[in-house]
Amino acid sequence: MNNESALLSVRHAVYDYRTKAETVHALRDVSLDFHAGMMYAVVGRSGSGKSTLLSMIAGFDRLKAGEILVNGENLSKMDPETYRRKHVGMVFQAYHLIPQLTVSENIRLAMEIAGYVCNDVHSYVNTLLEKVGLDASYAKKRVTRLSGGEQQRVAVARAVSTHADILLADEPTGNLDDENAEMIVDLLYRMAHEDGKCVIMVTHSLELAQKCDQIYRLAGGKNVAEV
Template sequence: MAKLEMKNLYYRYKGANKDVLKDVNCRFEGGQLNAIVGPSGSGKTTLLSIMAGLDKPTQGTITINNIDLNDLDLDEYRRDSVSMVFQAFQLFPLLTALENLSFPMEYKGMDKNQARERSKKILESLGIDGDKQFRYPSNLSGGEQQRVAIGRTLATGAKVILADEPTGNLNDENSYKIIDIFKRLAHEQGFCVIIVTHDMEIAEQSDNVWRIKDGTIEKIK
C-alpha cells in the first residue's frame, strides 16, 4: 500500500519573512482515511500542494513509499502516484462523464475501447450509470459531478488521493455520499485518502485527524 511521509518539513513563500509550515512531521498510509483540519490561512492547502508535488518544501523531506520526491520526475509522480479531487470538481466541460474518465487512460496509452469499458465500470461503481455517463458536466448535479471527479482519480491508477474541500459545494445528502465513497476506497480498496476539510463530519468519520494551526501540525485522532 502507498505511504506518504513528511519529515521536518518547512515552507516559506518567496520574499516572505516567516514560515507558512513549520517542522511538519506526519505519515499517511494506504487503507486509511485521513483528514487535515484547521482555520483558513493555517497552511492546509499549502501542505496539500506540497504533497501533490506542485510546490517544493523550503526545508525537510517528503517521500512516497520511502522514495524522496526530489529523486522522482514530478510530472510522472503527479500522473501515476497521486491524484487530486477539488471543491470545484475541475472536470473538462466539453467532455462527457465517460470521456472525462477515459481521457487520462488513453493519454497513458490504453486502447480506446478498453479505456471506455473500464470507465463505464468505475462510473457504475460510483452510482453514475445509464445516460448519465454520456452527459456533460453542466447537465449533472453537483454530487454527480464530484463522483465523476473521484472516478477520474481512480482512472489514473494513482493510489494516493488528495482532496481539497471535496464537500464544500455540496448539500448534506451529497456530502454523506462522498464521505462514504472515500471510506470505501480507503478501507476496501487500500487507497491512501487525504482530505483537507472544514467539514467536521469528515473528520469524525476519518481514521486519523491532523490539525494545522499557525503552520504547525499535530495529530488529534
C-alpha cells in the same frame, strides 16, 4: 502504525513564500505519515497550511526544507509530473472537470495523460461510474448537465481511474449539500478501505472529518494534534 510502512511520509516539512508585505510561513516543521488503505482528514482554520501541505504532497511545489517520502523514495528526486501521473489522483472543491467534455471523455483524458492502458475502456469507465454510484447512462452526458454531487462523483471516478495509490481531496464537499457531502466522504472512505487507497482529505468540517480513520489538525503551519 509503523512509520517505515507508511506509503507517504512528510518529514519536517517547511515551506514559506513571500507576499508584497511579508513572508508567510505556510508549513513549519510538519511531520505526518499516511498509510495505504486509510482515510485521513487534515483540518484546521483557513491559512493553517492544509492546502499548502496538499500541494506539496501533490508535487505542485517543492519544500524549502524537510522531505516527503513516497514508498521510501524522496519526492524531490522524482519528476513531479511522472509522480502525479503514477501515484496521485486529485479531487477538488470546484470539481475541475473540463466542461465541454462528457463524463466518459473527462475520465478517459485522465487515463490518457497517465498513460493508463485498458483494453475495454468503455466497460472500464462504466465500472468506475458504477463504483461512484452513477449508472452507465451518465457516460455520454456533458459534465455541465450534472448536479454538483454528480460532478464530484465523476471527479472521484477520474481520480481513481489511473489506479493512483494516493487520493488527495481538497475540500471535496465544500460546494455540496450535507447529503451529497456525506455521500462523497463515504465514497472516499470506501476507496480507501475497499481499494486500498491512501485518501487524504482537507476539510473544514469536523463532522465529516470524524468519518476518517485519522485526523491531523494544523494550526499556524504546524501539526498540533493527531486524533
